[in-house]
Amino acid sequence: MAQHDALLVEIGTEELPPKLLKSLGEQFAQNLYAGLIDANFSPESYQWFASPRRLAILISRIADTQPDSEIEKRGPAVSAAFDEDGNPTKAALGWARGNGIDIADAQRLKTDKGEWLLHKAEIKGKGLESEIESLITAALNKLPIPKPMRWADFDHQFIRPVHTLCVMFGSQVIPASLFGISSSKTIRGHRFHGNATFDLTHATEYENTLINHYVVASFSRRVDTIKSALEKRANALNLIADYSTALLEEIASLVEWPKVMQASFEEKFLEVPKEALIYTMKDDQKYVPLLGDDGVLSNIFLFVSNIDSKNPDAVISGNEKVIRPRLADAEFFFNTDKKHSLESRIEKLETVLFQKRLGTLKDKAIRLQNLAGEIAEQTNADKTDAMRAGLLCKADLMSEMVMEFPEVQGVMGKYYAQHDGESEAVADAIEAQYLPRFAGDALPQSTVGLCVSLADKLDTLVGIFGIGQRPKGDKDPFALRRAAIGTLRLIVESQHNLDLTTLVETAAAQYPKGTLEDNTTDVVDFILTRFGAMLHDEGNANDTIQAVAIRRPTQPLDFVARVRALEAFRAHEAADALFAANKRVANILSKNKVDSDAAVNSALFELDQEKALHSHMVERQERLQHNVASRDYSASLEALAELRAPIDAFFDDVMVMADDDAVKQNRLALLSQLRAMFLSVADISVMAK
Structure with missing residues (x-):
């Protein structure tokens, strides 16, 4: 009779890639759990774990043996299984041989349609011990590993070198071998705290025992711990912690024993636009900036350490030393960039290709100038501001700051435009050109910004379609799908009665004759196709959307x-x-x-x-x-x-x-x-x- 107990599988590794850790942990557990279900071991609920040096799954209860089963395999019809003399035919002998029986041992199956040879057999259920190794291997092989690596002189491949393997059923180790390592009760603790390794006494004690050895193995628990500590620190300072879920999860993927600490930098750096400082803190250092209620950046920031240091001042000082050169670079780039106006950088755009068949960034800037002006006439925006913003909107790409920190393009253009004395409408529109950047992102707050953002997206859509490089499958190097969705959102949410055909034709007219194929219909249809998913997400039925799409209204508000x-x-x-x-x-x-x-x-x-x-x-x-x-x-x-x-x-x-x-x-x-x-x-x- 099958025994039931908890099952633990842990793969102990070198530090795993933080951006992949969550998906690796989730998918390893899902893959193994699905494999155990398919193998008929009847696993119950499970919990997955992932920390920088381990992937694990704990199944609360599972059978150690598959249930016995009975198989029935029908053979050839009796009339075809024996010749006139009653001797078995080749077909019958082959069928018997394939089932491992003599033809004399075959049973008969009688139906109203005739009589067939039949083989019935009981299949003894296999033990978890004999199957677990292959199931773990299959689960690991399905992981999304972009670049597997070898280590030492082994032929094994994984995303990082593997050092330990723990496979336990209750308190017993299940023999298994992966990556040249045999399973054992041995678990590695924290790299710097507690015991380097320890033996686990029971599968269900995995999480709590690791905590006793300074490892929070649960990914979600680490995320929650860090979030709570960040909020507590920020509240105590009457500031707001500025982090996204993605940053929080990446930080949690870098530590096993998270400790939130507070540091600061010199106030002089606050003269640099906050977006550049925030970018380098978040993306380069994985620090958490702090903001006031008014959105002003503080010179105090938070970071998460992987150790509970007896000398926290040294840890804080070390992190302050690390961030200072990055902030000094941003300060230097900002001060250097201010010596040259955005307008003076337009000529430099001639040195950068937008696309080899579509010209340089300077060519694009001139097209955006004219196209934004045309759209301004249709939306009653200030045409002069729209054209000026269209001309200048790509100029910050030639600045030192944007070359070092690409994520702040557009944002820095706004600051440099303000410094140059451009109107606020022009400065705001330069920043707004990339909006919306993702689903749910904000839209331009001004009509001039709307004109420039629409012009940028339409110019790219028309140009890339016009040279026959529309997206194929999951390949969309120019982000045309995002541009199409952004175009629809800009028009619908701003409530401007614009016609896609007119806009596309106007955008195409900005290119020199002969540059593009006649692609108006294709571009409009591509944009309209994006409408389906958007409107379905709002709760509209697919057949409702289809009924309207068949009529092909090209004004998004009308649609x-x-x-x-x-x-x-x-x-x-x-x-x-x-x-x-x-x-x-x-x-x-x-x-x-x-x-x-x-x-x-x-x-x-x-x-x-x-x-x-x-x-x-x-x-x-x-x-x-x-x-x-x-x-x-x-x-x-x-x-x-x-x-x-x-x-x-x-x-x-x-x-x-x-x-x-x-x-x-x-x-x-x-x-x-x-x-x-x-x-x-x-x-x-x-x-x-």
């Missing part, structure tokens, strides 16, 4: 208005019937050629039902046209909903495919006009169940 009206209309009592009727109309028209301009001749009506439908359509046509023109699609759909009764009566009593061809064509023309009325909002036929 959204149609989707929202149609989504609300789904709850109307007439909705399902109208969806179905439209599907029926679409099917009829798809099988019969009808001139879309064909007039309906009321003299050819034979039945009251077709007369009534036509009359109701005529009565609502003008109102529908007015509502569609004013984008009141809810009212448009309400007007169309009033046609439900005459449409139902028409299909109940009117034979569209009449024997008289003239009558038939007239009825088809009537349905064609009916479909056109509905298509003025969306193709609701795709919404029929």
Whole structure:
């Protein structure tokens, strides 16, 4: 009978890559857990662990043996298994041999369709001890390791050298061998605190025993510990800790015994734009900056140490010495950059290619100047400011600061523009050119910023599409998908009634003739395709979005208005019937050629039902046209909903495919006009169940 107990598997390594640690820990545990389920060991709940020097999984309860099972393997039909003399055929002998039995041992399976040879056998369940090594190996092989490495003179490969392997079932070690290391009870503690190694007495004691040896093995627990300590320190200083989840997790991936400490730098460095200082603190040193309620950067910062030092002043002093040269570099770059205006850097943009077939960054700057001006006219923004910001927006790429800290491009352009005496509108627009940079990011706060941001994205989309380098699969080196989504957000959330076709054509016109292929339709369709996921994330049904997309409205605000009206209309009592009727109309028209301009001749009506439908359509046509023109699609759909009764009566009593061809064509023309009325909002036929 199978025994049940906890199972621990720990891989002890050299320091693992911090940016990958969380995914390595999660996926190793998921892979092994799934493998144990597939192998029928019935594992219960599990907990995963990941610290800089270990990956582990603890399963609360698992069987040490698979259950026994019975197999049934049907062989050839008896009529084909033996010849006329009763001797087994080659097919029967081969089947028996494949099952490890003599043909005489085969059983018979009788059904109403005939009789077959049958082999039944009980399969003894395998033990966890015999299977665990291969299951661990399979779990490790599935990990997303970009560059596996070898160490010493071994042929083994892993993301980092492996030093220990612990596989325990309850209090017993399960024999296994990986990377040339045999499993044992030995666990490594903290690199500097406590015992270097110790023996574990039971799998369930893993986490608590490690804590006694200065290792917080749980990734989530370390994150929570660090977050709590950061907040406590910051609150005590009446400051706000500036960190993201990504930074917090990266810090947690660098330490096993986190201790939050406080340090500072000279106040003179605060004269440097805070974004550059914050960037170097976070990205280079993994420090946590502190801000006041007004967003002003403090010269006090927090950092997380991996040791509980008896001489904390030495640790603090060491970290202050490390950050000082980085801040001094930023100060030097800032002061050096201020000696030259942004405008003076435009010529230097000539030395940097945007794309070899699309010219230099200077060429792009000139295109952005003109395109931002064109968009300004469409949005009632200040054209002079928009053009000035478009021309200067890439100039900070030639500054020392941005060359050293690329993440602050645009931001530094704003500071340098202010220093040069440019208007605040121009300075703000230079910073806003990259917005939104990611999902949920802020949008430009000014219309001038909107113009420059739109110009930058449209210029890239049109240019890259125009030389035939649209994204393929997961490859999108120019981030065109992000640019398309950003374009939609900029237009929709700013509530500007802009047309994508006009914008794309205007952007393409900024390139010299012959540079680009005619790609307006492709670019517009690419942008509209991004709408689907955005609108679905807002809670709109896929078929609602599809119904509108078929009509291809190229004004994003119009697209959204149609989707929202149609989504609300789904709850109307007439909705399902109208969806179905439209599907029926679409099917009829798809099988019969009808001139879309064909007039309906009321003299050819034979039945009251077709007369009534036509009359109701005529009565609502003008109102529908007015509502569609004013984008009141809810009212448009309400007007169309009033046609439900005459449409139902028409299909109940009117034979569209009449024997008289003239009558038939007239009825088809009537349905064609009916479909056109509905298509003025969306193709609701795709919404029929």
